[in-house]
Amino acid sequence: MSFQVDEQGYYGNFGGAFIPEMLYPNVEELRSRYLDIIADPVFQAEYDALLKDFVGRPTPLFKAERLSAKYNTKIYLKREDLCHTGAHKVNNTVGQILVAKRLGKNKIVAETGAGQHGVATATVCALMGMECIVYMGAIDIERQAPNVARMRMLGAQVVAAKSGSQTLKDATNEAMRHWINHPVDTHYIIGSVVGPHPYPDMVARFQSIISAEIRTQLQEKEGRDYPDYVIACVGGGSNAAGAFYHFLDEPRTALIAAEAAGKGVNSGHSAATTFLGKSGVLHGSKSLLMQTEDGQVIEPYSISAGLDYPGIGPMHAHLFESGRGKFYGITDEEALVAAVECSQLEGIIPALETAHALAVFEKLQAKPNEIVVVNLSGRGDKDLATYQNRLKLND
Amino acid sequence: MTKMNRISALFSKAKEPILNVYTTAGYPHFEDTMTVLTALQEGGVDIIEIGMPYSDPVADGETIQQSNQASLDQGMSVAHLFTQLKDLRQTITVPVLLMGYINPVLQYGVEAFCAKCAAIGIDGLILPDLPMAEYEREYKAIFEAHGLFNIFLITPQTTDERIRHIDSVSKGFIYMVSSASTTGAKTGISSDQETYFERIASMNLQNPRLIGFGISDHSSFMKASKNASGAIIGSAFVKLIGQATDLRAEIVDFVQSIKGKK
Structure with missing residues (x-):
């Protein structure tokens, strides 16, 4: 079975490009050109140089000794939190802004939930001198004030999405509407492995640097280039797609995804899409989707704004349906x-999203000689207010 | 062929510009759907397009989004809409289209949805996020078995080659989006747009065309109709019924003023 996208833009039963005709020319231009653009050696050299000198890659693969001792197995942390801007998101925005340049676009639009993708987009736009508009749910603007300030400091225009539930889903709708209204000069940088084909594949390719490095680094440290488990959190699923990518066809590696179960999978306050969703179409692709019987999209809940999304990338829906991936629901x-x-065991404060992946150790029961790699997708600074509040750090 | 689709019948005999008006089902109030349809027909509308509300209508601007949400908040669903429309053809004789997004249709079941449409007397569907390739692969046979026309959109950015292909798979009419935009984003018709209308008119397509997006009054309606069989009004109408105090009278008046009968 293939876990890569097919000619029609599908992963098994999921994917495709369900877009209005107004977006067809843009998406079709991207579809017909992205593979050639990415394969161009000049592009590759520019992308690699920016990842090295601007983002700070390769990120370390750190042996977490005290966590390993606690869970009686070998745990490695892939330190995406050490990327410039504090998360893996920038791997994708660096790649896409280079694609945008080659498509002759000079304006960028993006959506953001917690603000990490918005900051990563504003950062590369500043670097490349491109105009940047970021749509963010009005509610998220309020609860993620530091990232809003970062984007504005970087010169981006942050626009409040006031429709619907005023969170990530609606910010994505608004970004798509902006693209419909500005089809000629603007490229839409989607932040996850969602959206119409070729976005899920393109974003996965730009994030695949994560698993490429894991292979090389494990070879050096353990004498083999695959782990027994790769664990990553999944909202839309971009960091998981990157961490899984080079192990998709490696049967010795189990792919483990942590979804946000919120207050409990069946509490009515959850974002665990593989548990609660069924096949549907949102934001241009067919995937698993949390929805009512009538097909209206349900607003999910998670303590983590980055996992607070009612869908999941089509690649992950296929991994779930085929049994290739194993999904855990992790509560707040x-x-x-x-x-x-x-x-407290490793001296690394993780992002709340990442913390969902770290919570899987408890459930995994890996053996002492097995190798577990967890993608430490982002750092926790942005979540300090939540940590302060929930963990009573100021009392 | 047994009975001619009402859309084809209309276009074959129409002598004046055709007016298609979009209205959101269950708006402004849940029970208003049939009242609005009846008033539209009384005013002299030629085609009615009923919007099936959706939580995430990406091709629509603020006015239609808000009407969708207001309708959903009152409990509207595809199933409820079908119930409201069950006696449609006892009063409404003009062609009726359902417009909406693909996900609620998928959840209802494409086959069941089409069967229900046919039973009620729906003539065609406009599903902007159902792409042509998907339609041809998985939906065309089902739609056609139930006598439903699928109406495709073209925009100023659609290539001639693609327009020809759309023309070859279209029945009824082609929905010409007047500018690169969501619904209700712009008003009026510019000279650039007229150039685009003329370009498409000169292609001699086999299907007639209706122009939508940015049409809001008699003048823009007549301007659009110079290079097409007629035009479509959505946001301007939804705005009107959202504020109307006498729904029936204001709708009749609106339709007559657009058509220049007043």
């Missing part, structure tokens, strides 16, 4: 416990 409380544990 479990994530908070794991965040404290990683902070």
Whole structure:
């Protein structure tokens, strides 16, 4: 079975390009050109140089000794939190802004939830001298004030998405509408492995640097280029796609995804799409989607704004349906416990999203000689207010 | 062929510009759907397009988004809409289209949805996020088995080659989006747009065309109709019914003023 996208833009039963005709010329231009653009050696050299000198790659693969001792296995942390801007998101925005340049675009539009993708987009736009507009849910603008300030300091225009539930889903709708209204000069940098084909594949390719480095680094440290488990959190799923990418066809590696179960999978306050969703179309692709019986999209809930999305990338829906990926639902409380544990055992404060992946150790029961790699997708500075509040750090 | 589709019948005999008006189902109030349809027909509308509300209508601007949400908040669903329309053809004789997004249709079941449309007397569908390639692969046979026309959109950015292909798979008419925009984003018709209308008119397509987006009054309606069979009004109408105090009278008046009958 293939886990890569097919000619029609599908991963098994999921994917495609369900877009209005107004977006067809843009998406078709991207589809017909992205592979050639990425394969061009000049592009590759420019992308690699920016990842090295601007982003700070390769990121370390760190043996977490005290976590390993606690769970009686070998745990490695892939330190995406050390990327410039504090998360893996920038791997994709560096790649896409180079694609945008080659498509002759001089304006960028993006959506953001917690603000990490917005900051990563504003950062590369500043670097390349491109105009940047970021749509963000009005509610998220309020609860993620530091990232809003970062984007504005970088010169981006942050626009409040006031429709619907005023969070990530609606910010994505607004970014798509902006693109419909500005089809000629603007490129839309989607932040996750969602959206119409070829976005899920293109974003996965730009994030695949994560698993490429894991292979090389494991070879050096362990004498083999694959782990027994790769664990990553999944909202839309871009960091997971990058961490899984080079192991998709490696049967010795189990692919483990941590979804946000919020207050519990069946609590009515959850974002665990593989548990609660069914096949549907949102934001240009067919995938698993949390929705009512009538097909209206349900607003999910998670303590983590980055996992607060009612869908999941089509690649992940296929990994789930085919059984290739194993999905865990991690509650807010479990994530908070794991965040404290990683902070106090390893000296690394993880993002709340990442904490969901770290909470899987408890459930995994890996053997002592097995190798577990967890993608430490982002750092926790942006979540300090939540940590302060929920963990009573100021009392 | 048994009975001619009402859309084809209309275009074959129409002598004056055709007016298609979009209205959101269950708006402004849940029970208003049939009242609005009846008033539209009384005013002299030629085609009615009923919007099936959706939580995430990406091709629509603020006015239609808000009407969708207001309708959903009152409990509207595809199933409820079908119930409201069950006696449609006892009063409404003009062609009726359903417009909406693909996800609620998928959840209802494409086959069941089309069967229900046919039973009620719906003539065609406009599903902007159902792409042509998907339609041809998976939906065309089902739509056609139920006598439903699928109406495709073209925009100023659509290439001639693609327009020809769309023309070859279209039935009824082609929905010509007047500018690169969401619904209700712009008003009026510029000279650039007229050039685009003329370019498409000179292609001699087999299907007639209606022009939509940016049409809001008699003048823009007549301007658009110079290079097409007629035009479509959405946001301007939804705005009107959202504020109307006498729904029936204001709708009749609106339709007559657009058509210049007043």
